[in-house]
Amino acid sequence: MRDQQDRLRLPTHASMSLGLRLFLIAALWCAAVLTLAGWALSTLYSRSITDALDRELSAVLENLTTDIEWAENQLALEDPPNDPRFNHAFSGRYWTAIADLGAGAQSLAQSRSLWDEGLILPAPFLADLKANPGNRRAIALAGPNGEPLRVLATAIALSDPARGDLPIVLAAAADRREGAESARNFALTIGAAFAALTLGMIGAVAAQVRWGLAPLRDLEAEVAAVRNGRVPRLGGPHPREVRPLAAELNGLIDSNRDIVERARTHVGNLAHALKTPIAVLLNEARAHEDLLLSPLVIRQADAMRDSVEHYLRRAQAAARAEAFGARCEARLALEDLVRLHQKLYAREGVQVRLEPGPSLFFRGERQDFDDLAGNLLDNACKYGGGLVEARLNAQDADFLRLIVEDDGAGLTADEQAAALKRGVRLDETAPGSGLGLSIVDELARAYGGSLKLGQSDLGGLRAELTLPRVD
Incomplete structure (x- = not known):
């Protein structure tokens, strides 16, 4: 009873099958690794899109920095960016040149794509650019039509004959929706592909676990065959890792048979040693039935014989019940x-x-x-x-x-x-x-x-x- 209670107190994971343990470990590992790999690839792809957009905007800023100049008291470009989208209204590609001429920051030149709108940069952002001329900063803003923009800006000092060196902020912007859509499609594609790969790997793991544990199932069937009496011992062949277990089980089976056989021999010897004196007592008592104690001796000797026979049968049956292979x-x-x-x-x-x-x-x-x-x-x-x-x-x-x-x-x-x-x-x-x-x-x-x-x-x-x- 105590052993049974102790077994009931064991944690639930102790009774979990080996196959399920191996399968869960491998499946969870595959799912975690592929999930992290999919997330990493999606993140890298999204960053690559952002980097490509920044390079494109940097090229626009380079063009603006090289070609912008004062002409007739206003900013002019000798060779404006040649991307046709800068000439189409609200196309998602914009540039602007902003300066403070005493009435606050204002756009002195901008792409035709802005039409009659403008890019309004936050004052702290403008101050940071002017404090660090030549450095480029990126910021996310809403465009003329409310579209999400990525803005790359820098500050340069442009010499004006009338005003001297004047800080000019150059900004180029691009619609982020196209890149975000591409990143989202990539993430969905990667997710679907990795999900299919995960399912395939989980199936392969299940097959691997089943195939790998097949020798243990075969060993279980052999033990059942021995207990049911179909075979005397475990046969084989067994894999190298299972051979020691099979050898120990065969040793246990042989030891069990030896113990049962010795028990039968000892019980038989004891019964023979007791039956003979009892038989002598019965014979002598029956030969002298006229004596006063003869009926009592006969009754007690019969009771002793019956008890010996009873416990002999019980001991032999108990030994045979614990033996392997009887049927x-x-x-x-x-x-x-x-x-x-x-x-x-x-x-x-x-x-x-x-x-x-x-x-x-x-x-x-x-x-x-x-x-x-x-x-x-x-x-x-x-x-x-x-x-x-x-x-x-x-x-x-x-x-x-x-x-x-x-x-x-x-x-x-x-x-x-x-x-x-x-x-x-x-x-x-x-x-x-x-x-x-x-x-x-x-x-x-x-x-x-x-x-x-x-x-x-x-x-x-x-x-x-x-x-x-x-x-």
Whole structure:
């Protein structure tokens, strides 16, 4: 019970399968790496678009810086930027030259694309440019039509014959929507491609994990085959990493068989050592039945013999129940037992019937099944009314069920409970020690099964025996 409680207290991840652990680790790693890679590529692409736009605007500023001059008391360009978009109204490409002539900052020259609008640069931005002439600064502004612009500006000192060196701010601007749309399309494309790649890699990881753990599933099937008695030991071949485990399991199987065999030998030796003195006591007591203590000695010696027989069977059954590989065909054994009891009780007019059913295998030795089923049939033949019916079927995937019914007087609920107690005899007129049903109950529980008594539809006792089965 304590071991079971300790197992229940284990954290949930301890019971998670190896395959699921490996799959989750690899899948999460692939998803994280590809997600980060997609984000990095999208960010780099977006920056490359911004850098390309800045280079384009820098070329415009270079052109403006080189060609702008004072002419007839106003700014003029000998060779204005040749991009036709500077000549189309609100095309998304703009330039302007701003100076402070005493009435505040004002545009002295600008591209035709601005039409009758202008680029209004923030005062702190203008002050920063004038304080750092020659340096270029970028800023995001709203355009004439409210479009998002990226503005690149610089300040130069332009000599005016009338005013001397005058600081001029040159600014070039471009609509950011085209680049943003391109970056968004790239991000969607990369996202879809990486999502497909992630799904493909996850599928490949699942296949890899399944293929990699296949030797463990094969080993599990081999262990089940050994326990079910289909093979004596684990075969192979096994991968190098699994061979030590397979060797240890084979060693455990061999050790289990040796322990069971030694236990059988010790129990047999003990039983032989006890049975012989008891038999001598019985023979001597029966030879001198006229003595006063002879009946008492006979009764006690019989009780000792029955107890030795009981515990001998119990110990042998417990040892066989823990052994690997034991199995027998239950229906074939039951057919033999039905024929035997039909012959044994033919003079009493007892009819023993076996209903047809599937071929099932008991996970245990034939001797134990014969003891279990034979005791039930013998009990029904002795105490029934002359009709005994037996049925064998599958209770579920792990257990088979043997039902033996008779048309006798049956037992009350109290008598049914008492019948499973060792040494209790409900009918003192019948020969025996009262160990039959109690032995069946103990042997069944040794195999992980059970024995239930109830009322039969035939009118007598119904005994339902549940035992482990194998394929």
